[in-house]
Amino acid sequence: MNNKNLMNQAADNIRMLAVSMVEKAKSGHPGGAMGGADFINVLFSEFLVYDPDQPSWEGRDRFFLDPGHMSPMLYSALALQGKFSLDDLKTFRQWDSICPGHPERDVEHGIENTSGPLGQGHTYAVGAAIAEKFLQARLGDTMMQHKIYAYISDGGVQEEISQGAARVAGVLKLNNLIMFYDANEIQLSTECDVVMKEDTRKKYESWGWNVLDIDGNDPDQIRQALIDANKETERPTLIIGHTVMAKGARKADGSSYEHSVKTHGAPLGEGAYENTIKNLGGNAEDPFRIFDEVKELYAKRNEELRTIVKKRHKEENEWRKNNPEKAEKMAQWFSGNAPKIDWSSLVQKKDAATRAASSACLSLLAEQVDNMVCSSADLCNSDKTDGFLKKTHNLAADDFTGAFFQAGVSELTMACVCIGMYLHGGVIPACGTFFVFSDYMKPAIRMAALMRVPIKFIWTHDAFRVGEDGPTHEPVEQEAQIRLMEKLKNHKGQDSVRVFRPADSDEATVCWQMAMENMDTPTALVLSRQNIKSLPEGNDYEMVRKGAYVLNCSDADYDVILLASGSEVSTLVAGAELLRKDGVKVRIVSAPSEGLFRCQSKEYQESVLPKGKKIFGLTAGLPVTLQSLVGAEGMVYGLESFGFSAPYKVLDEKLGFTAENVYNQVKDYISK
Secondary structure, three states, X not given: OOOHHHHHHHHHHHHHHHHHHHHHHOOOOHHHHHHOHHHHHHHHHHHOOOOOOOOXXXXXXXXXXXXXXHHHHHHHHHHHHOOOXXXXXXXXXXXXXXXXXXXXXXXXXXXXXXXXXXXHHHHHHHHHHHHHHHHHHHHOOOOOOOOEEEEEEHHHHHOOHHHHHHHHHHHOOOOOEEEEEEEOOEOOOOEHHHOOOOOHHHHHHHOOOEEEEEEOOOHHHHHHHHHHHHHOOOOOEEEEEEOOOOOOOEOOOOOEOOOOHHHOOOOOOOOHHHHHHHHOOOOOOOOOOOOHHHHHHHHHHHHHHHHXXXXXXXXXXXXXXXXXXHHHHHHXXXXXXXXXXXXXXXXXXXXXXXXXXHHHHHHHHHHHOOOEEEEEOOOOOOOOOHHHHOOOOEOEOOEOOOOEEEOOOOHHHHHHHHHHHHHHOOOEEEXXXXXXXXXXXXXXXXXXXXXXXXXEEEEEOOOHHHHHHOOOOOOOOHHHHHHHHHHOEOOOOOEOXXXXXXXXXXXXXXXXXXXXXXXXXXXXEEOOOOOOOOOOOOOOHHHHHHOOEEOOOOOOOOOEEEEEOOOHHHHHHHHHHHHHHOOOOEEEEEOOOHHHHXXXXXXXXXXXXXXXXXXXXXOOOOOHHHHHHHOOOOEEEOOOOOOOOOOHHHHHHHHOOOHHHHHHHHHHHHHO
16 A cells, blocks of 8 residues: 555646646646546556556556546656656647647557547446456456446536446446546536536436445545445446545635636636646646656556566466467457458348348348447347347346347447447447437547447438338438548548448448448448339449449440439439430449548549539438539439428328439439
8 A cells, every 4th residue: 555645746746747738738627637636646556457568458457538628637647657758748739749638549558538528438438348248258257357447527427428328337237347436516617516416326326336435535535445346246336536626726826726617627827827836846947747756656556567467468378378269269359350251141132121131241240250249229120230139149237148239228328338349449349220310329420430440330211211200210411411421531531431321232231241341430331221122133232342333234325324322223223214215325323332432543433423424313311412423513302301201102202202203303404
């Protein structure tokens, strides 16, 4: 046990570095970082198990920060570990710095997750805890015996996703999850009691958590809480740490600056900054320092860790010798490489709904990809993710041998939990719901794209053909929204999300193949509820890999190009037959992925959609969905209003998604 005075000094060192980072950057959030310094110091100097020489070691404990604005605390604590230099801290919030304003996933530097939008960070931790249990069930205790630590703030508790995360963790009895709640009673614009009056302890206890209340600035109470949490065998643990916002801060006149809303989101300012650094034992002329005693504390911890992990590595190597097949699987699972899949046995039914085709693909994946977890937001029998479930069983509190995560009605929670599974490592996640409910998932989609998480989003009921359920359930603008993510590049220059909307069951197979091959970005599969007539015989489905391609049934010498994705392609094929009877020759282009098509060579793009040619697009979404493909001189027939409640065949007729209307629209277009 470390001396209390030393622990207080180390926490003050973190406070000093954190507040100096914000002051130098003239931007940031010092108060929370100062209040949370005691917990992060006790956790990092006494409890967190990691390999100082191998940051990506699979057996490490994980720490997930939820309030990303408290990045100065995290960077400063990691600097004490030796993962950041003091010069790194001086570049906080500057161009090309490895210390951005909110932490971005960087395992080599000890950062497990990108954080910023409150609530998501600790939900990733829930997913990571599930992943550890899932892998433990397959690999055993030797390889999977670590803890998942999370850090949440008042804002994270207020975000509605916290309810979903806590519910899931309680139902699954994730005793490997330990979360610290920094209850400092201050947020950006108010004190917390202005907006929250509930009993947080009772709330988490009702969800099945072990809840501990402590002084969050007392290292002895923090230590005991962590000891008790690590002994818990049945429940996740929430440590409610009552902390002081801006602990140790002093105003320009020397009076206390603690517990002030003003310290949450702005530098302390001249006078207050200098007095605060002095109060913390530092020198405002040279604040970026690690005290000698603190250096010794963390150097000692690093040596302790090397002893701990040396023993662990020896046990792991012995396990690998005794379990060569499992060891080979584990290496593949954590490699980040795409799994090897044999698709040759899969034969799709003709004229089927693409959600049914997806179900067939998922059945095959459940049998061949041992580290895949599939989830659904209480819709598995409707979004057809039950194709996966039928080959496994649900994850349960006392049985993690299954591979299906029943998320309940909580799309955002589901997505973030699945993202957390991937962030843990070793798991490939997929999750499904209706396309219209992707609206609930947008924050998670964006974060998955930013972190380059190769999650598979399965969205069914892709258009107004949901029918009788009516406009609340009929997506119109959703495809245009998600296809914007194809246009947004991540920091590696890739399309941030790969989007597929297959035209029939065989296209769906190729799209799923590409989804499983894509281990760099999220993939979205947008699938039909209703049956779709298969494309004409002889179609070269491998051309789907180009993102857009010319169907084999096209005329060599054509007057107009007909372009669509998904269900509308078969409508174009039917409309083309009517046009041909009238002497109009057509080229038909299926474009399941505009983003992938735009990644092809200019020559290929021009060969599919030559400049100067008339192009007619058909989409069940907003016309803008296809506008960039048809060009300024092209025409798009789409849906410009919400849908209506009626059988889908009636809607097709009423809204003009028929062969006859394609004929009429194209004839009118090419006559101008």
